Amino acid sequence: xxxxxxxxxxxxxxxxxxxxxxxxxxxxxxxxxxxxxxxxxxxxxxxxxxxxxxxxxxxxxxxxxxxxxxxxxxxxxxxxxxxxxxxxxxxxxxxxxxxxxxxxxxxxxxxxxxxxxxxxxxxxxxxxxxxxxxxxxxxxxxxxxxxxxxxxxxxxxxxxxxxxxxxxxxxxxxxxxxxxxxxxxxxxxxxxxxxxxxxxxxxxxxxxxxxxxxxxxxxxxxxxxxxxxxxxxxxxxxxxxxxxxxxxxxxxxxxxxxxxxxxxxxxxxxxxxxxxxxxxxxxxxxxxxxxxx
Numbered sequence: 001x002x003x004x005x006x007x008x009x010x011x012x013x014x015x016x017x018x019x020x021x022x023x024x025x026x027x028x029x030x031x032x033x034x035x036x037x038x039x040x041x042x043x044x045x046x047x048x049x050x051x052x053x054x055x056x057x058x059x060x061x062x063x064x065x066x067x068x069x070x071x072x073x074x075x076x077x078x079x080x081x082x083x084x085x086x087x088x089x090x091x092x093x094x095x096x097x098x099x100x101x102x103x104x105x106x107x108x109x110x111x112x113x114x115x116x117x118x119x120x121x122x123x124x125x126x127x128x129x130x131x132x133x134x135x136x137x138x139x140x141x142x143x144x145x146x147x148x149x150x151x152x153x154x155x156x157x158x159x160x161x162x163x164x165x166x167x168x169x170x171x172x173x174x175x176x177x178x179x180x181x182x183x184x185x186x187x188x189x190x191x192x193x194x195x196x197x198x199x200x201x202x203x204x205x206x207x208x209x210x211x212x213x214x215x216x217x218x219x220x221x222x223x224x225x226x227x228x229x230x231x232x233x234x235x236x237x238x239x240x241x242x243x244x245x246x247x248x249x250x251x252x253x254x255x256x257x258x259x260x261x262x263x264x265x266x267x268x269x270x271x272x273x274x275x276x277x278x279x280x281x282x283x284x285x286x287x288x289x290x291x292x293x
Contacts, residue, residue: 029254031056033160034107036099038090038147039117041068044165044213047246048114053081055250060103061085062117090117090143091135100150111160112253113151115144118165118183120221120231125178127224133179135222140183145190152194152203159202161253164191166207168261172273172280195258204256208249209270211263214242 035052039045041063049059053076063069066087076083086102088095103110118140121132148162155162169177170184191207198205220228240263252260261270273280 028054028056030112032058033111034058034060034103034109035112035114036060036062036103036110036147036151037114037116038062038099038143041065041072043215043219044210044242044245044249045114045116046072047242048116048249049076049083051243051246051250053079053083057082057112058107059083060099060106062088062090062099064089089139090147091138093142093146096143096146097150099147100154103151104154109158110151110154111158112163113147113155113161114163114165114249114253115147115187116165117143121180122176122221122232123224124176128179129225132222132224132226135226136179137183140180141186141190144187148190148194152198155203156198156201159204161204161206161256162191162194163249163253164205164207165249166191166209168209168211168263168269170207170209171261171270172277172284175284191259204253204258206252206256206258206260208252209259209261210240210245211261212239213245213262214239 030052033056035057037045037048037052037059040049040059040061045061045063049061049072053059059076059081061069061072061083062085064087066085069085069087073083073085084102084106086099088099090096090099100110119136121128121136144164151162154160164187166187167180167184168174169181170188173181173185188207188209191205195205215231219231221231223229245262248260248262251257261267269280272283
C-alpha cells in the first residue's frame with residue numbers, strides 16, 4: 001500500500017509538518033495572506049499555525065520562549081510553509097510594536113491578527129499577590145490592545161481581520177477566575193467597541209469565547225505568588241480538542257463571524273445567562289469547590 005496516497009491513514013503515523021504536505025488538497029482560503037498569531041509556540045496558537053499553513057497563509061509567530069518558537073518554525077518550514085518569528089512578551093508595548101513591524105518588514109502587509117496569547121490563573125483573589133494581578137491584566141488585556149493598536153491601520157488597508165481569543169469566563173464570572181474573567185470580559189467589550197468603530201473600514205472584528213480546551217502536557221499557569229505551576233488536570237469529558245477549536249477559530253475568520261461560543265458547556269452558560277443570570281449564579285455556587293474556591 002502506498003501510504004502517501006492514503007492521506008487519512010497516514011496522518012496518525014506522521015507529525016504535524018508531514019500532515020501539511022499530505023493535505024495540500026484542502027481549500028487554500030488564506031493563500032498568500034499574512035497572519036500574525038500571538039502565543040503560538042504551544043497549545044491553540046501552535047495548532048492554528050499548522051492549520052493556517054495548510055491553507056496557504058504566510059505566518060508571523062510570536063511567543064516568549066524563543067527555543068519553542070524556533071522549533072515550531074523549523075517544523076513548519078520543513079513542510080514548505082512560509083513563516084517568520086518574533087519572540088517577545090506582549091505585555092510589553094515595545095514588543096507588540098516590534099511584532100507588527102516584523103510582519104510589515106517581512107511581508108509588506110498584514111491580513112489577520114489573532115490575539116491568542118494569554119496566561120491562566122485560578123485562585124481566590126485574597127490568595128494572590130498584587131504583582132500577579134498586574135501580570136494577568138497586562139498579558140491578557142493590554143497585550144491584545146497593544147497589538148491591535150499597532151496593527152489596525154495596516155488591517156484597514158487590507159480590510160483584514162482581528163480575532164480575539166476569549167473565554168466562557170468572559171460571559172459570566174467563574175469562581176477563582178476573578179482577574180482572569182475580568183480580562184476576558186474586557187476583551188468582549190473591546191471587540192464590540194472596535195466592531196462599531198471600524199464598521200465603515202471593512203475590518204472584521206471577532207471574538208471566540210472558548211470553553212475548556214485540551215492543554216499541552218507541560219502547560220503551566222501562574223501561581224498565587226507569581227511563579228509558574230503545572231495546570232490542573234481537566235475532566236476529559238469537558239475538554240475540547242485543540243484541532244477542533246482551531247478549526248472553529250479559522251472558520252470564524254473565513255466567514256467574518258463576529259462572535260462564536262465554543263463547547264456545549266459554553267453554549268449552555270451563554271443562553272442560561274441571557275435567560276436567568278441568577279440561575280447561573282446558583283449553579284456555579286454549587287460547583288465552587290471544583291473551581292478551587
